[in-house]
Amino acid sequence: xxxxxxxxxxxxxxxxxxxxxxxxxxxxxxxxxxxxxxxxxxxxxxxxxxxxxxxxxxxxxxxxxxxxxxxxxxxxxxxxxxxxxxxxxxxxxxxxxxxxxxxxxxxxxxxxxxxxxxxxxxxxxxxxxxxxxxxxxxxxxxxxxxxxxxxxxxxxxxxxxxxxxxxxxxxxxxxxxxxxxxxxxxxxxxxxxxxxxxxxxxxxxxxxxxxxxxxxxxxxxxxxxxxxxxxxxxxxxxxxxxxxxxxxxxxxx
Amino acid sequence: xxxxxxxxxxxxxxxxxxxxxxxxxxxxxxxxxxxxxxxxxxxxxxxxxxxxxxxxxxxxxxxxxxxxxxxxxxxxxxxxxxxxxxxxxxxxxxxxxxxxxxxxxxxxxxxxxxxxxxxxxxxxxxxxxxxxxxxxxxxxxxxxxxxxxxxxxxxxxxxxxxxxxxxxxxxxxxxxxxxxxxxxxxxxxxxxxxxx
Numbered sequence: 001x002x003x004x005x006x007x008x009x010x011x012x013x014x015x016x017x018x019x020x021x022x023x024x025x026x027x028x029x030x031x032x033x034x035x036x037x038x039x040x041x042x043x044x045x046x047x048x049x050x051x052x053x054x055x056x057x058x059x060x061x062x063x064x065x066x067x068x069x070x071x072x073x074x075x076x077x078x079x080x081x082x083x084x085x086x087x088x089x090x091x092x093x094x095x096x097x098x099x100x101x102x103x104x105x106x107x108x109x110x111x112x113x114x115x116x117x118x119x120x121x122x123x124x125x126x127x128x129x130x131x132x133x134x135x136x137x138x139x140x141x142x143x144x145x146x147x148x149x150x151x152x153x154x155x156x157x158x159x160x161x162x163x164x165x166x167x168x169x170x171x172x173x174x175x176x177x178x179x180x181x182x183x184x185x186x187x188x189x190x191x192x193x194x195x196x197x198x199x200x201x202x203x204x205x206x207x208x209x210x211x212x213x214x215x216x217x218x219x220x221x222x223x224x225x226x227x228x229x230x231x232x233x234x235x236x237x238x239x240x241x242x243x244x245x246x247x248x249x250x251x252x253x
Numbered sequence: 254x255x256x257x258x259x260x261x262x263x264x265x266x267x268x269x270x271x272x273x274x275x276x277x278x279x280x281x282x283x284x285x286x287x288x289x290x291x292x293x294x295x296x297x298x299x300x301x302x303x304x305x306x307x308x309x310x311x312x313x314x315x316x317x318x319x320x321x322x323x324x325x326x327x328x329x330x331x332x333x334x335x336x337x338x339x340x341x342x343x344x345x346x347x348x349x350x351x352x353x354x355x356x357x358x359x360x361x362x363x364x365x366x367x368x369x370x371x372x373x374x375x376x377x378x379x380x381x382x383x384x385x386x387x388x389x390x391x392x393x394x395x396x397x398x399x400x401x402x403x404x405x406x407x408x409x410x411x412x413x414x415x416x417x418x419x420x421x422x423x424x425x426x427x428x429x430x431x432x433x434x435x436x437x438x439x440x441x442x443x444x445x446x447x448x449x
Binding site: 003071072253 | 264266267270271274299300301362365366367368369370371372373391393395396411412431433434435436437439440
């Protein structure tokens, strides 16, 4: 039986893992290669590395971190942040990523999704969507959540899927970093609108939140960062609880 | 020496890295001679069935088929496993190697596609490739087309229907999943291939 995936996300800045609340107040959380291997050993089904500042001066540091992390990681490995064109994606794949996540660049140029998928396959292209609730609907934000686009998140998810995205990584900006639970309404609406897997992100705080987003939100995978870094929720413990709640997970692993 | 065949279909780095990790001597190559002279051959690949066309353009398919008939150990991964069948609905104009009968089909549209994630294996007894792999072990899949269950199926998985997760006959092996991305279980399978 296909299991629900638990994905550990490492937000990166200048070669280090950091974590903030609602994209602000960043705290240091360690070395990416060490964090990734530790999470995988603890039962994470995938690792996502996100370059949250993604300045051009940072690219070389980021590529080195990717290659370092990939060396001893044998679960799927996604890298996002600062991928603006096909060449950026190619450099990230060359460094050892299995998938890339694109956000702002895909909104600006949806054909980029197809160009990357055409060369590396749809399975390697994750379109990340940052959505915020505005007047009862969900608006897409870009540039690390700073710039509103006026676009509807559900429509954009559909378009991204049509362009050749293999998965949608959907972040609720309202919930991100708050540990107050996933936005199951947002996740479910998108999951039911596209035929590709949806990864829920933003708001994970407890095992109950994961159970809800898999049951009510119909998510195929759920991603969290802060709770896994600071030991509030251990992935192995989380998987035991999901298993007990009859959510299919890779456990034991 | 193991030759990992590079025919331009996706990223082969992770496959090489995993073989390096289990202590194999591997080379990534698109050269006929290197493939022909290797002790074992790995055909990886993600993406569209049509990318297999590049194999015949470079004559690599001949090296693979010669090796197969000479009992040289062969491991096809994902698209590389699908190549072992007669063909795929994904691209009717390209023939597979036809070592296993049947065609690869698309998952029904009622299911989310691609089938992405960790799924369990129903392991058939006596498989050499899956020796020591526990029943219901989880491995990582990402594919939209599947190969049928047949006598040579070494493990089946279920996603709306039963499909071949691994095939095996003599020294010809194929896995639909990605052993290089399947944690300790995947590394154990690659080690088994080294010891074939």
